[in-house]
Amino acid sequence: MKSRANISKIDRCNGLSQKAFYNKYVKTSLPVVITDKAEWTSSEKFTIDYLKSNYNHLSKTIDGKTYSLSEIIDLCQTSTPENKAPYPNTYDALRDFPENFGDLPEILYGKSNRLNSRLLSNFFAKHTNQHELFFGGYGCSFPTVHFDWLGVHSQITQIIGKKDVILYSPDQTPYFYPDKRHHHHSPVNILNPDYDKFPLFKNAKAVKTTLNPGETLFIPAGWWHTTYMHDFNLTVAISHVNSYNWNFFMDELYLNTKIHYPKLAWMVKIYKVVVGKIFNVKEALVN
Numbered sequence: 217m218k219s220r221a222n223i224s225k226i227d228r229c230n231g232l233s234q235k236a237f238y239n240k241y242v243k244t245s246l247p248v249v250i251t252d253k254a255e256w257t258s259s260e261k262f263t264i265d266y267l268k269s270n271y272n273h274l275s276k277t278i279d280g281k282t283y284s285l286s287e288i289i290d291l292c293q294t295s296t297p298e299n300k301a302p303y304p305n306t307y308d309a310l311r312d313f314p315e316n317f318g319d320l321p322e323i324l325y326g327k328s329n330r331l332n333s334r335l336l337s338n339f340f341a342k343h344t345n346q347h348e349l350f351f352g353g354y355g356c357s358f359p360t361v362h363f364d365w366l367g368v369h370s371q372i373t374q375i376i377g378k379k380d381v382i383l384y385s386p387d388q389t390p391y392f393y394p395d396k397r398h399h400h401h402s403p404v405n406i407l408n409p410d411y412d413k414f415p416l417f418k419n420a421k422a423v424k425t426t427l428n429p430g431e432t433l434f435i436p437a438g439w440w441h442t443t444y445m446h447d448f449n450l451t452v453a454i455s456h457v458n459s460y461n462w463n464f465f466m467d468e469l470y471l472n473t474k475i476h477y478p479k480l481a482w483m484v485k486i487y488k489v490v491v492g493k494i495f496n497v498k499e500a501l502v503n
């Protein structure tokens with residue numbers, strides 16, 4: 217793959233066709249912000265009052281204390297860099313908010329998500345957390361820079377608030393000192409890096425973008441990233457696997473299965489080849 221270490225900005229596109237999206241960004245592993253196609257985010261269903269009155273039965277336990285959704289929202293609304301709300305606060309968008317996300321269109325990909333196919337055994341795909349809703353507040357940031365687990369692509373759609381996303385291309389992985397067991401997380405604190413401990417991080421080149429409500433960021437598989445919030449934030453993230461990250465996804469799945477179910481890991485290798493070919497044929501017939 218061509219080196220992406222020197223891209224200095226992320227394209228922002230309006231009116232991008234699905235074909236152009238695949239050709240310009242998915243195939244070449246380049247992030248992009250889509251500024252249209254998520255008009256549903258302006259629905260009155262995504263106001264703080266609506267969420268508090270309709271979903272207060274949802275609860276979250278953080279450090280042994282259980283909070284209702286209203287309490288989580290209050291914490292996020294009063295968050296400051298000095299006194300941050302706990303983050304990430306995530307909910308399963310499909311299970312917990314089915315009225316709003318049940319028919320959420322995968323605005324970038326159409327029907328190409330292999331995670332939704334019956335061909336991909338639930339045993340393998342069940343931990344990929346396909347639709348995650350994040351609540352956050354001013355000063356909140358993802359605790360570590362990481363690439364998304366199992367090598368999925370992500371689409372992040374901003375519903376409320378502004379979110380900075382800081383990204384690094386996959387060819388910069390050596391600068392992040394990933395540990396062997398959790399190799400999608402980096403121990404480097406990118407906001408205050410310890411160059412004595414992680415000297416190679418000096419070479420890392422970030423590319424930053426800010427997401428506004430109604431905008432969607434495509435993060436290709438393997439891109440390191442973290443986020444920072446300026447105000448109350450509501451974001452939905454969707455994981456995606458298609459022909460371009462299939463091998464990466466299955467290789468990551470193999471490593472994970474080898475740790476947790478060593479006797480079954482060989483099945484993943486067979487799955488990668490056999491089911492990968494079936495998907496390719498099926499998708500070629502549709503397109």
Ligand SMILES: [Fe+2]
Binds near residue numbers: 363441
């Ligand atoms: Fe992520």
